[in-house]
Amino acid sequence: MTGARSTSWKAIRTIARRELVSYFTSPVAYVFLVIFLLLTGFFTFTAGAFFERGEASLASFFVWQPWLYLVLVPAVGMRLWSEERRSGTLELLLTFPVATWQAILGKFLASWAFLAIALVLTFPVILTVNVLGDPDNGVIAAGYLGSLLLAGAYLAIACMTSAMTRNQVVAFILAVVICLFLILAGFNPVTDLLTRWASPAFVDAVAGFSVMTHFDGFQKGVIALRDLVFFLSVIGFALFATSVIIRGHRAG
Amino acid sequence: MINIQNLVKTFGPKRAVDGVTFAVARGEVLGFLGPNGAGKSTTMRMITGFIPPTSGRVTVGGHDVVEEALAAKRLIGYLPEAAPSYPDMTVHGFLSFAADMRGLAGDAKLKAIGRVVELCFLASVLHQGIDTLSKGYKHRTCLAQALIHDPDVLVLDEPTDGLDPNQKHEVRNLIRELGRTKAVVFSTHILEEVDAACTRAIIIDRGRIVANGTPDELRGMSELAGAVTVHAAGADPVAMQDKLAGIAAVARVERVNGGVRAFPREKRAAGELARAVAELATREGWRLDALRTEEGQLDEVFRRITLPDTAKGADAAAGATA
Numbered sequence: 419m420t421g422a423r424s425t426s427w428k429a430i431r432t433i434a435r436r437e438l439v440s441y442f443t444s445p446v447a448y449v450f451l452v453i454f455l456l457l458t459g460f461f462t463f464t465a466g467a468f469f470e471r472g473e474a475s476l477a478s479f480f481v482w483q484p485w486l487y488l489v490l491v492p493a494v495g496m497r498l499w500s501e502e503r504r505s506g507t508l509e510l511l512l513t514f515p516v517a518t519w520q521a522i523l524g525k526f527l528a529s530w531a532f533l534a535i536a537l538v539l540t541f542p543v544i545l546t547v548n549v550l551g552d553p554d555n556g557v558i559a560a561g562y563l564g565s566l567l568l569a570g571a572y573l574a575i576a577c578m579t580s581a582m583t584r585n586q587v588v589a590f591i592l593a594v595v596i597c598l599f600l601i602l603a604g605f606n607p608v609t610d611l612l613t614r615w616a617s618p619a620f621v622d623a624v625a626g627f628s629v630m631t632h633f634d635g636f637q638k639g640v641i642a643l644r645d646l647v648f649f650l651s652v653i654g655f656a657l658f659a660t661s662v663i664i665r666g667h668r669a670g
Numbered sequence: 671m672i673n674i675q676n677l678v679k680t681f682g683p684k685r686a687v688d689g690v691t692f693a694v695a696r697g698e699v700l701g702f703l704g705p706n707g708a709g710k711s712t713t714m715r716m717i718t719g720f721i722p723p724t725s726g727r728v729t730v731g732g733h734d735v736v737e738e739a740l741a742a743k744r745l746i747g748y749l750p751e752a753a754p755s756y757p758d759m760t761v762h763g764f765l766s767f768a769a770d771m772r773g774l775a776g777d778a779k780l781k782a783i784g785r786v787v788e789l790c791f792l793a794s795v796l797h798q799g800i801d802t803l804s805k806g807y808k809h810r811t812c813l814a815q816a817l818i819h820d821p822d823v824l825v826l827d828e829p830t831d832g833l834d835p836n837q838k839h840e841v842r843n844l845i846r847e848l849g850r851t852k853a854v855v856f857s858t859h860i861l862e863e864v865d866a867a868c869t870r871a872i873i874i875d876r877g878r879i880v881a882n883g884t885p886d887e888l889r890g891m892s893e894l895a896g897a898v899t900v901h902a903a904g905a906d907p908v909a910m911q912d913k914l915a916g917i918a919a920v921a922r923v924e925r926v927n928g929g930v931r932a933f934p935r936e937k938r939a940a941g942e943l944a945r946a947v948a949e950l951a952t953r954e955g956w957r958l959d960a961l962r963t964e965e966g967q968l969d970e971v972f973r974r975i976t977l978p979d980t981a982k983g984a985d986a987a988a989g990a991t992a
Binding site for chain 2: 425428429432433436439440443444505506507509510512513514515516517668
C-alpha cells in the first residue's frame with residue numbers, strides 16, 4: 419500500500435511542480451506579486467491607519483484581506499482548468515496514468531503554494547511592527563494561518579468555477595460572485611440588516627457560512643477547531659465539486 | 671491488445687459512436703478512416719479513457735479502461751487531435767514532465783528523452799519554448815510525449831496533420847516501424863497513408879463501421895477493381911469498345927481519356943480478362959500503348975460508402991454525364 423501511496427504523491431507532486439513553474443515562467447506571477455504587495459501596503463498603512471491606531475498589532479493588515487483576496491485570488495485560480503480545456507491539454511493530462519483527483523489536488527496545491535509565497539513576501543510588515551513596538555507574535559502567526567486558509571477557500575472556489583468554463587473571464591466573475599456571497603453572509607452591515615426581520619438563530623446560521631465569521635477568530639489569535647473545519651470543508655467541497663464538473667464534461 | 675465491443679457514445683440526442691466493435695493485435699497498424707464528425711476522435715478518446723463510453727466495453731492489454739483505468743492508461747501512448755502541449759514550457763521541460771508522469775526517473779528518464787528526441791527529430795529545438803515553434807515541431811513534440819514510455823499501445827489522432835510532405839513521410843515510416851512491435855491505431859483523412867503505413871483499415875461513418883479490411887481488400891471493393899484499361903495508338907475507340915463488349919467476361923465498356931476500359935462481370939476473373947483483352951488486341955492488330963488491370967482506388971471506395979445516399983445518386987449521375 420505504501421508503494422501505491424508514494425506513486426500517487428509523486429504524480430501529485432509532478433503536476434504541482436509543473437503548475438507552479440508555469441506561474442513563474444509567465445509575467446502573471448510577477449505582476450500579481452507586485453500588485454498584491456502594493457495593495458497590501460496601501461490597505462495596511464493608509465486605508466487601515468496602521469500608525470494612527472497606535473497599537474503594536476497587524477489588525478489593519480488582516481482586516482482587509484477578505485476584500486483584497488476577493489479580487490486577487492480568483493485571478494490566480496481562474497486559469498487552472500479553463501486554460502487546460504481551451505488549449506486541449508486537459509486531454510493529455512487526464513490520459514496520463516493519474517486519477518482525476520490527483521490532477522485536481524496537484525494543481526490546487528501549486529496555486530495555493532503560490533499564494534503562500536505571496537503571503538510570505540509580506541514579512542516586512544511583521545518586521546515593522548516588531549521594530550516599532552512589542553506585538554504578540556502568536557496572534558500574528560494565527561492571523562497568517564487564517565489568511566492562508568481564507569486564500570485556500572477562495573482558491574478552491576475559483577478552481578471549481580474554472581472547471582465550469584473554458585473562458586477565464588467567466589470563471590473569474592463567477593468566483594468573485596461566490597466569494598462575495600461568502601463574505602456578505604457574515605459582513606456586519608448585512609447581518610445588522612438581517613436582524614431587523616429575521617430571528618437571531620437564522621442570522622447566526624447564515625453568518626455561519628461566512629468566511630468573515632470564521633476569519634475573525636484567527637485575527638484575534640484564536641485558532642478554533644470549528645474555524646479550521648469550516649475552511650477545510652469549503653476547500654474539500656469545492657475541490658470535490660471540481661471533480662464532479664470535470665467528470666460531467668467528459669461524460670458528455 | 672485493444673479490444674472494443676459494441677461501443678456507444680451519445681451526446682444528447684446524437685449518437686456519435688453507434689455500436690463499434692473491433693480489435694487490434696500487437697504487430698498491427700490500424701488506419702481509422704472516415705469523414706469529419708464520423709466518430710473517429712470520440713472512439714479514440716474512449717480507448718484512451720478520456721471520456722467514458724455510454725455503453726459497451728474497451729479493454730487495453732486486458733484491462734478495462736473504465737474499471738482499471740490506471741493500468742490501461744499506463745500501456746497507452748496518446749497523441750490527441752491538434753496535438754496539445756503546454757506553450758510556456760520548453761520542449762525538454764515538456765518531455766521531462768511527460769516522463770515524470772509516466773513514472774520514469776534517473777537514467778531511464780534520460781534515455782527515454784534522448785530516444786524520442788531522436789525519433790521525432792527534436793534535437794535542434796530541445797531548449798526552445800514550445801510557443802515559439804512551428805506547427806510541425808509542436809506536433810512532433812506531442813508525438814514524442816506519446817512515445818516516451820515506449821508504450822505497447824499507440825493511439826494517434828491525425829498524426830500527420832499539419833506536417834510538410836517530408837515530415838509526413840517520416841512519420842508514416844515511424845508508424846510502420848513502431849507497428850512491428852506494438853498495437854497502433856491512427857486516424858487520418860489522407861487515403862495514401864493507408865497504403866503507406868497500415869496493415870488494416872477501418873472506415874467509419876456516422877458512428878458505424880462501414881468497412882474493415884486490409885488496404886488491398888478495401889481497394890477490391892472499388893468498382894474499378896479488376897477492370898482492364900487499354901490504350902492503343904491509331905485504333906478507333908468506338909470500334910475497340912464494340913469489340914471489347916464482345917468478350918464473354920466483360921460486363922460493360924467505358925471510354926476513358928484516350929483509351930477504353932472494360933469492366934469484368936466477376937471480379938475474380940480479372941487475370942483472365944487481361945489475357946482475353948491481350949488476345950483480342952493481337953487478333954485485331956491494335957498497336958498497344960498500355961494495357962493494365964486496375965487495382966481499384968481507395969478514394970472511390972471511401973466516397974461510395976461514406977456519402978449519404980442522395981449525394982451518391984447525384985455523384986453517379988455526374989459520373990455518367992462526364
